Amino acid sequence: MERPADGAGLDLNLLLxxxxxxxxxxxxxxxxxxxxxxxxxxxxxxxVRKALGDPVLVRAGxxxxxxxxxxxxxxxxxxxxxxxxxxxxxxxAQDLRALTRTLTLVxxxxxxAAYAPALFARAAQEAPGVRLRFLSESxxxxxxxxxxxxxxxxxxxxxxxxxxxxxxxxxxxxxxVVRPGHPLLQGELTxxxxxxxxxxxxxxxxxxxxxxxxxLAETGLRRRVVGNVGTYPSALHILLRTDLVGLSMSWARPLxxxxxxxxFPVPLELPPLSIGMAWHPRHDADPAHAWLRDCVRExxxxxx
Numbered sequence: 001m002e003r004p005a006d007g008a009g010l011d012l013n014l015l016l017x018x019x020x021x022x023x024x025x026x027x028x029x030x031x032x033x034x035x036x037x038x039x040x041x042x043x044x045x046x047x048v049r050k051a052l053g054d055p056v057l058v059r060a061g062x063x064x065x066x067x068x069x070x071x072x073x074x075x076x077x078x079x080x081x082x083x084x085x086x087x088x089x090x091x092x093a094q095d096l097r098a099l100t101r102t103l104t105l106v107x108x109x110x111x112x113a114a115y116a117p118a119l120f121a122r123a124a125q126e127a128p129g130v131r132l133r134f135l136s137e138s139x140x141x142x143x144x145x146x147x148x149x150x151x152x153x154x155x156x157x158x159x160x161x162x163x164x165x166x167x168x169x170x171x172x173x174x175x176x177v178v179r180p181g182h183p184l185l186q187g188e189l190t191x192x193x194x195x196x197x198x199x200x201x202x203x204x205x206x207x208x209x210x211x212x213x214x215x216l217a218e219t220g221l222r223r224r225v226v227g228n229v230g231t232y233p234s235a236l237h238i239l240l241r242t243d244l245v246g247l248s249m250s251w252a253r254p255l256x257x258x259x260x261x262x263x264f265p266v267p268l269e270l271p272p273l274s275i276g277m278a279w280h281p282r283h284d285a286d287p288a289h290a291w292l293r294d295c296v297r298e299x300x301x302x303x304x
Contacts, residue, residue, distance in 0.1 A: 014051055017044045019081055021057060022074045023102055025064050075148025079282040100129040101288050105296075106150040109136045110232040114254040115299050122295050130288060136231075137204060145280045152292055153278040154300060164278050167293075169301040171272040174212065175263040177239055177246040177256060184245060184264075191216070191267045195223040200244040202235045203228055212247060215268045236261060249273060251300065275300070 017034065024030045031041035049056050057064040066074070105111065112134035123130050135150055144150040145164055153159075157166050176194070178184055184197055195216055201208055208225045216223055226244065229235050232252060239246045240259055247266070248256065256263060277296055283289035 011047070011051075014044070014048050015077055015081060015084075017041075018048050018052075018056065018070075019074075019077050021045060021048065022066055022070055022077070025057065025066065027057075027064070071147060075146065075280070075282070078148050082282070082286045096127040096130075096287065096291055098129065099127055099288050102131040102133055103152070103288060103292050104133040104135060104150045105152050105154060105292075106135040106144055107137060107154040108156075108232065108249075110249070110252040110255055111154055111300075112136075113233050114252055118299050119295055122299075127288070127291060130291075145278060148280075151279060151283060151289060152296065154296055155275060156273055157276045157278045159278060163281065165281050165284070166276055166278045168274060168276045169297065170275050172249045172251050172275050173272055174247050174266055174270050175250050176266050177236070177248050177261050177263055178244075179240050179242070180260055180262055182243060182245075182262065185262060189264065189267050191219055191221055194245070194267050195221040197224065197245045198243065199223050199225045200235055200238060200242075200246050201225055201228045202230070202232055202246070202248075204230045206230075210247075212266065212268065212270060215270060219268075249275075251275060 017030070020030045020033050021027070024033060027041050027045060028038055030036075030045075031038045034041065036044070045056065052069070054069045055067055056070045057066055116132070116134060119132060123132055135144070137155070143161065145153060145159075146161065159166070176184075184193065187193075201210065203210075206228055208228055213223065229238065232248065233255065235246050236248075236255060236259055238244060240261060248263070250263070253263070277293065277300075279289065279293070
């Protein structure tokens with residue numbers, strides 16, 4: 001498709017339609033969000049395609065996926081709409097209860113499992129029009145914040161992108177995790193006994209080693225890793241039913257405590273883990289995003 005030379009006569013309401021279409025990646029889902037019929041939404045998609053000179057969404061099997069151009073403008077479309085909402089909201093604080101938005105968080109899968117219930121409860125009470133979407137960390141190196149795929153990243157922030165805002169929340173420490181009555185809990189726990197146990201690692205990339213192995217190697221020890229899984233919740237259920245030893249951040253205690261799992265200090269000098277949150281500066285003045293950041297500060301960084 002040829003891209004128009006200018007925006008003369010462009011209906012700016014198409015920006016809202018484009019934002020919802022890219023969020024839902026479905027004509028039917030966008031139609032429901034905008035309270036339109038599917039035929040009307042299909043016609044709107046046609047108008048968006050004509051205005052942009054790009055297909056925007058294309059069929060891939062039974063799903064629709066955004067084109068490279070659509071992905072490249074998604075963040076800017078969202079930012080323009082946020083600025084427009086702020087303009088028309090007038091002076092003073094926005095009414096969070098009147099907001100209709102989807103906010104996306106990305107982080108370790110323990111984030112959603114441990115803190116989503118409380119966050120959904122806060123949203124229902126304070127911002128009922130806000131929908132929350134949790135994405136797990138990807139094994140691919142994708143700039144999710146810059147491209148507008150995610151609004152907030154929470155966890156160990158390792159990005160060095162200069163355009164990303166990073167706020168430190170607290171320093172965490174790795175703890176060992178085992179079932180109640182595990183043999184490792186009996187007697188003095190030394191680094192040698194810890195290393196000799198059968199270990200389970202958690203890694204979306206399938207990694208069998210981590211920082212603890214580096215520290216062990218400095219003492220001339222090597223732990224016995226017998227397996228790996230991709231998510232913390234699945235690891236915890238495995239640990240509950242076996243004699244395997246796992247590691248977890250202490251901030252995941254809301255997951256471990258209800259299962260009755262036992263945590264213990266790792267008998268090594270492990271470096272602290274800096275837990276924080278990161279976002280793109282285009283969200284600095286956005287009331288909905290500021291509300292989300294406040295919720296994360298209160299829920300995740302609460303005294304443990």
